[in-house]
Amino acid sequence: MSALLEIHGLGKRFGGLAANRNISFDVNEGEVVGLIGPNGAGKTTLFNCISGFFPPSSGSVRFAGQDITGWPADRVLHAGLARTFQVVRTFPDMSVRDNVIVGAFARTRRLAEARTIADELLAVTGLEYLAAAMGNSLTIAEKKRLEITRALATQPRLLMLDEAMAGLNPLERAQAVELLRTIRGRNVTIVLVEHVMEVLMPISDQVVVLDSGAKIAEGPPATIVNDPAVIAAYLGGKYRPRLEATDS
Amino acid sequence: MSGDRPTAAMRQVSWAWVGLIALAAAAILIPLMFGGVAQLNLLVLVLLYSSLAQAWNILGGFAGQVSLGNAAFFGIGAYTSTMMLIEWNLSPWLGMIAGAVLAAVFAVIIGYPVFRLGGHYFAIATIALGEIMLIMFANWGFVGGAVGLSIPFIRGEDRRPADSWLFMQFNLNREGYLIIGIALAALVTVIAILIQRSKIGYYLRAIKNDELAARTLGVNVLRYKLIAIVISAALTAMLGTFYAQYLLFIDPETTMRLELSVLIALVAILGGVGTVAGPLIGAAVLIPLSELTRSALGGAGNTLDLVLYGGLIIIISVFQPNGLVALTRRGGKGRSTALPTDRQEAMAEEAPLLGGGDGR
Ligand SMILES: Nc1ncnc2c1ncn2[C@@H]1O[C@H](COP(=O)(O)OP(=O)(O)OP(=O)(O)O)[C@@H](O)[C@H]1O
Ligand SMILES: [Mg+2]
Numbered sequence: 001m002s003a004l005l006e007i008h009g010l011g012k013r014f015g016g017l018a019a020n021r022n023i024s025f026d027v028n029e030g031e032v033v034g035l036i037g038p039n040g041a042g043k044t045t046l047f048n049c050i051s052g053f054f055p056p057s058s059g060s061v062r063f064a065g066q067d068i069t070g071w072p073a074d075r076v077l078h079a080g081l082a083r084t085f086q087v088v089r090t091f092p093d094m095s096v097r098d099n100v101i102v103g104a105f106a107r108t109r110r111l112a113e114a115r116t117i118a119d120e121l122l123a124v125t126g127l128e129y130l131a132a133a134m135g136n137s138l139t140i141a142e143k144k145r146l147e148i149t150r151a152l153a154t155q156p157r158l159l160m161l162d163e164a165m166a167g168l169n170p171l172e173r174a175q176a177v178e179l180l181r182t183i184r185g186r187n188v189t190i191v192l193v194e195h196v197m198e199v200l201m202p203i204s205d206q207v208v209v210l211d212s213g214a215k216i217a218e219g220p221p222a223t224i225v226n227d228p229a230v231i232a233a234y235l236g237g238k239y240r241p242r243l244e245a246t247d248s
Numbered sequence: 249m250s251g252d253r254p255t256a257a258m259r260q261v262s263w264a265w266v267g268l269i270a271l272a273a274a275a276i277l278i279p280l281m282f283g284g285v286a287q288l289n290l291l292v293l294v295l296l297y298s299s300l301a302q303a304w305n306i307l308g309g310f311a312g313q314v315s316l317g318n319a320a321f322f323g324i325g326a327y328t329s330t331m332m333l334i335e336w337n338l339s340p341w342l343g344m345i346a347g348a349v350l351a352a353v354f355a356v357i358i359g360y361p362v363f364r365l366g367g368h369y370f371a372i373a374t375i376a377l378g379e380i381m382l383i384m385f386a387n388w389g390f391v392g393g394a395v396g397l398s399i400p401f402i403r404g405e406d407r408r409p410a411d412s413w414l415f416m417q418f419n420l421n422r423e424g425y426l427i428i429g430i431a432l433a434a435l436v437t438v439i440a441i442l443i444q445r446s447k448i449g450y451y452l453r454a455i456k457n458d459e460l461a462a463r464t465l466g467v468n469v470l471r472y473k474l475i476a477i478v479i480s481a482a483l484t485a486m487l488g489t490f491y492a493q494y495l496l497f498i499d500p501e502t503t504m505r506l507e508l509s510v511l512i513a514l515v516a517i518l519g520g521v522g523t524v525a526g527p528l529i530g531a532a533v534l535i536p537l538s539e540l541t542r543s544a545l546g547g548a549g550n551t552l553d554l555v556l557y558g559g560l561i562i563i564i565s566v567f568q569p570n571g572l573v574a575l576t577r578r579g580g581k582g583r584s585t586a587l588p589t590d591r592q593e594a595m596a597e598e599a600p601l602l603g604g605g606d607g608r
Contacts, residue, residue: 051464053460053463072463072468073463073464074463074466074467074468074469077463077464077465077466078466082464082465083464084464085461085464089458089460089461089464090458090461091453091454091457091458091461092457092458093453093456093457094453094454094457098450098453101450102450102451102453102454102462102465102467103465103466105447105450105451105465105466106465106466109447110447111445111446111447111450114447114450135457150465151464151465154465154466
């Protein structure tokens, strides 16, 4: 059986800058795959290439057996691949519930059914009590949680989270990890971008490490932390300044 | 923030019904009480502008695509039915449908390239569109050029002007226009409410809030914007036909001038953008006011009108950014439309919306 997501030789150039270079890896159904790398390594760019925000300059993306390279974002979503943003993008002038209903409409045309899906997911992610609150009235942690809820409402097979934990305090972070476990329990495959290795390691089955646009290591967390190339990338001056800035 | 509080959408819908019923009641009662030609005229205009603003609101309010060229659609409706009537003696009801279809096609032809440009180009492009249409029609002899077109009277057995439902013309009992005006206002309002409560309505609001996020949730942004402009254009054109039959005379100035487009937008903005009740309230307040100033300022009204409208826009945006409808809501004062700071940061950081992707 082939993997759910297959990235093959993916590259992305912005003018002279190679933000992604010849990246290949697979994500199997049911896995949690962590994607780490220092600041500017190309993680968000990779997300954007996969989720259809811009076409990759080279390489291919296969999802659930289909070649989705260069598909527009809405089509990728309907194929079953959802994502969240590093910098939150909740709908500010819509209620929390309406935010989630928009997601649910990806799978139904009927408002009543979309409401049911939304309410069920708000209960799962623990946002029920905020259902009537406006999107712009939430804290960062709540907004991140809402984005995840909204993405789940589209009933994805694969959910890609871009720094779902950044900017959260330790308690909120623990709650977010708990949420990830819940999502995983709902048979959603997860790709997780995170700077904070400690958060990522215990919940990831596989870790992919990017540096300067290229993949430098891949494997289970236990081997990754001892990989010399990873240690060099993280300790070789690049990760140090980033450690302080993690929560910015 | 308790869960049992009604959501904003529910409140809007119920206010829309209140507004609709109030308007209908006023429409029926006031002429009964005064019965004058001037009162009837004012009521027809209030109904017409509330409907035009409601149609504008589907595109400008729900989807956030501000059009300052809706008069072009209005003109298409007025000219299509009038030409069909003059050339082929076809009923304006048929002309109304034909005009709506033509305006819808026109809307797609305009919307497709302009929406792909994205952002504020849309508002600018619609101004240009309206002006081009105006100039084109003013120089097009076949449709009467700048002189315009007169719709011939329906005449009875005695050769005197008469009434006809089939030809949408009421020379004796002008209440016929009022009834059609009410029916059209009800139609447009019901359509707006249905849209608001449907997938289309949610998607349009999502697009208005954040296009990029909407796309991530599977919204085909271009398609839904086109749906909005098509509905808006078709309804506006239908109202154009009604207006032509009401005046029995059209020219490019009366049907397509920029002031008309601005006034349509202003009625919706004054009442409350993106709400169904807003255009009803806005028209009930602004149209009597504008008729009053028009008669007070005499015929020289045109440019002064624009000054007045511009001033109103400034006042609304400073003191009541969510429109008059917000006064009816809990707390009275409208919520600020200013973006929360973290969103401003977000926009600064992930600025290139289209094409560029979210740069960081
Ligand atoms: N739209 C864009 N246009 C031009 N350059 C871009 C664009 N998006 C990203 N880049 C550049 O590509 C490189 C990789 O950026 P990317 O955002 O993918 O890194 P990242 O690993 O997500 O970093 P961070 O940890 O800070 O989020 C950076 O040098 C960035 O400046
Ligand atoms: Mg990033």
